[in-house]
Amino acid sequence: MSPRTSRYPTWWLLALLALNLVLKLCWLGVNELAGDEPFTVYWAQRPISELFGMLRSENNPPLYFLLMHGWSLLVPLEPAWLRVPSAIFSALTVWPLFLLGRRLGGNKAGITAALLFTFSQHHYQFAHEVRAYPLLVLACTWAVWQLVHLADSPRHPSLRPASIIWLVAANTLATWAHYFGWLMVGLELVMAFSVASLRPGRAKMLATTVITIILNIPLLGILFSRAGSSLGQGTWVQPPSWEEPYNMLMRWSNAPVVAVLFLVIVAWGFARQRVSGNSLTLATLWCAVPLVAMFLGSFLFPVYVDRYLLFASIGYYLLVALALNLCKIPRVPAWVLPAGCVMAMFATFTPWRPSPIHPSRVAAQVESWSKGNTAVLIQPAWYSLTYAWAVSPHYFIGAAPVEMALKERGVWSVPGTVLPRLDSSTVTVIHVDAWASLTDPGHVVLHELRKIYQQTDSIEADKKVMVRRFEK
Numbered sequence: 001m002s003p004r005t006s007r008y009p010t011w012w013l014l015a016l017l018a019l020n021l022v023l024k025l026c027w028l029g030v031n032e033l034a035g036d037e038p039f040t041v042y043w044a045q046r047p048i049s050e051l052f053g054m055l056r057s058e059n060n061p062p063l064y065f066l067l068m069h070g071w072s073l074l075v076p077l078e079p080a081w082l083r084v085p086s087a088i089f090s091a092l093t094v095w096p097l098f099l100l101g102r103r104l105g106g107n108k109a110g111i112t113a114a115l116l117f118t119f120s121q122h123h124y125q126f127a128h129e130v131r132a133y134p135l136l137v138l139a140c141t142w143a144v145w146q147l148v149h150l151a152d153s154p155r156h157p158s159l160r161p162a163s164i165i166w167l168v169a170a171n172t173l174a175t176w177a178h179y180f181g182w183l184m185v186g187l188e189l190v191m192a193f194s195v196a197s198l199r200p201g202r203a204k205m206l207a208t209t210v211i212t213i214i215l216n217i218p219l220l221g222i223l224f225s226r227a228g229s230s231l232g233q234g235t236w237v238q239p240p241s242w243e244e245p246y247n248m249l250m251r252w253s254n255a256p257v258v259a260v261l262f263l264v265i266v267a268w269g270f271a272r273q274r275v276s277g278n279s280l281t282l283a284t285l286w287c288a289v290p291l292v293a294m295f296l297g298s299f300l301f302p303v304y305v306d307r308y309l310l311f312a313s314i315g316y317y318l319l320v321a322l323a324l325n326l327c328k329i330p331r332v333p334a335w336v337l338p339a340g341c342v343m344a345m346f347a348t349f350t351p352w353r354p355s356p357i358h359p360s361r362v363a364a365q366v367e368s369w370s371k372g373n374t375a376v377l378i379q380p381a382w383y384s385l386t387y388a389w390a391v392s393p394h395y396f397i398g399a400a401p402v403e404m405a406l407k408e409r410g411v412w413s414v415p416g417t418v419l420p421r422l423d424s425s426t427v428t429v430i431h432v433d434a435w436a437s438l439t440d441p442g443h444v445v446l447h448e449l450r451k452i453y454q455q456t457d458s459i460e461a462d463k464k465v466m467v468r469r470f471e472k
Contacts, residue, residue: 012107013098016114020091023118023351024127028087029080031355037130038385038396041082044068045396061219063176064132077393082130089134090127094118096138096145097314103148104279105322112338113321117314119345122251126310132177133310139174140184140311144286146170147188150201150208163201164208171212179223180308183290185209191285197278237302244304245295251306252313254348261344262320265337269323279322286315356463363390365461366430369469374410374428377420379445381413383434383465417444426472429453433466 033041043051044065051069055062067085075081094114102110117123126133146167171188174181192198192205213220246259253259273280290312298304324338366376366387378384388395388402395405403413412420417440422429431449440446446468449455453470461467 012111013095016094016098016111016118017091020094020118021088024087024091024124025084027352028083028128029078030352031079031128032357032359033079033082033130033389034355034357034359034386035129037079037082038389039382040065040068040130041072041077041389042385042396042402044072045077056222059179060132061176061179063173064135064178067135068130077396079130083128086129086131086134087127089138090123093123093134093138093141093314096142097318100141100145100148101318101321103145104282104318105325108335108338109318109321109325112324112342113318115342116317116320116345119254119342119349120252120313120317121254121349121351122306122313123310124349124351126307131307133307136174136178136181137311137314139170139177139181141314143167143170143174143184143188144191144282144314147191147198147201147205148282150204151192151198164204167205167208168211168215171208172215175212175216176219180311182223184311185212187286187289190289191282194285195278195282198282237298237305239302240295240298240304245291248291248306248309249316252316254345258344258348261341262316265320265327265341266323269326272326272328280319283315283319283322287312287319288315358462359386359390359465362432362434362461362465362467363387365459365467366432369430369457369467370428372427373423373425374430375420375422375426376409376411376430376432377414377445377449378411378432378434379414379436380434380439381415383432384411384413386434387411387432414440414445416440417442419445419448429470431466431468431470433468435464 043054046054048069051065052062055065068082071085072082075084094117097117098110098114100110101113123134123137126137146163149163150167152163171181171185174184189205189209192202198205216223249263250256250259253262269280290309294304294309320341321338324341327337328334329337370376378387384406385402388406391409395402398405406413414420414436429449431446433446436445437443449468449470453472455468456471457469459467
């Protein structure tokens with residue numbers, strides 16, 4: 001599968017790990033807790049019985065919530081501290097990626113793939129979110145590394161039991177971290193049957209899949225139930241436009257010009273390939289199958305979201321690094337072109353750049369408009385956790401649910417299209433619209449408010465979050 005290489009330089013691996021840890025642990029507190037992060041933090045604070053009750057009706061396996069439950073007992077309830085596990089999981093991904101690149105293409109390919117990943121703005125963003133995606137990416141990268149080991153085991157009998165155990169561990173970690181880990185398990189089966197050098201491990205790959213399924217028995221009922229519900233009711237994602245696969249590559253490449261450069265490199269590498277290349281095939285399957293299959297499938301069942309495809313981007317960096325091995329320029333040192341590609345990623349890498357999302361501005365706007373007897377309506381309901389964190393993180397610590405604590409402040413979550421019954425003494429109503437059309441496509445609540453009250457103000461307090469004031 002790969003050319004002969006000398007023993008890999010341990011200091012390179014240590015340097016890459018150190019670089020990733022330093023980068024990923026910097027600027028952890030620059031951005032406010034937003035998006036799905038408050039959801040993770042809130043449920044990580046709840047009693048275990050409540051947490052598992054929630055997981056029976058949500059699209060999340062328990063592993064990351066349990067990890068955060070334990071971690072948040074040890075650290076302050078602050079964004080920077082809460083994001084440390086994600087940063088570490090992302091940094092550790094460089095370890096199996098470097099080893100995999102070295103095994104498939106030599107030291108230069110391993111170093112190049114690791115550095116392309118290191119300077120990925122896209123991965124840096126997710127390394128700074130209190131979500132399970134960095135853990136999923138680490139597990140998927142580790143799984144492919146172990147799959148290659150599994151195929152090597154006929155020539156190295158001592159690898160057989162260890163490779164099976166470690167591949168089962170990696171796949172179980174992926175599927176317990178996120179249900180999209182099953183996409184990686186399916187992709188590994190495709191690799192094992194499609195890549196010639198991996199075919200000796202086909203039977204063992206099937207065995208590891210069966211064992212992984214057995215270890216997931218506690219979650220399979222929830223998985224099928226949630227999948228059936230999503231298929232029947234649809235998702236919040238819109239069908240993708242035809243240019244979205246290229247947009248995804250641009251995200252993985254930091255900038256459009258870098259994406260074009262990488263596509264040229266990959267095309268050049270395939271053109272220079274004289275024989276069937278197992279390494280390029282493996283990397284292409286890892287990258288292209290999810291990218292294309294999820295795109296086509298999203299016209300029927302929309303799931304084409306950047307975070308759902310994050311695991312496939314590792315195959316993209318590996319593919320570019322392996323293609324660079326085949327791209328030669330006469331009388332130019334072989335390291336120049338890989339160095340240029342790494343520099344292109346580095347030049348477009350801005351880890352200090354803050355997010356444009358600021359939920360605290362919504363809370364501040366609501367506070368400035370709250371005069372007299374005021375009711376605050378939050379739509380859709382899930383944004384209430386984001387709002388609660390922006391008002392006071394202490395709401396996440398108490399025994400009372402956040403919804404109860406917010407109601408004491410006159411804040412109501414609106415789960416659907418029914419306007420809550422407001423007290424007759426209410427003189428001011430503030431409507432927080434954080435993509436209300438998702439659960440109320442006809443804007444029924446807004447129309448009802450306009451029938452009862454006079455709208456006096458409206459402002460986009462945060463990105464795509466409208467705050468409107470109504471008065472009698």
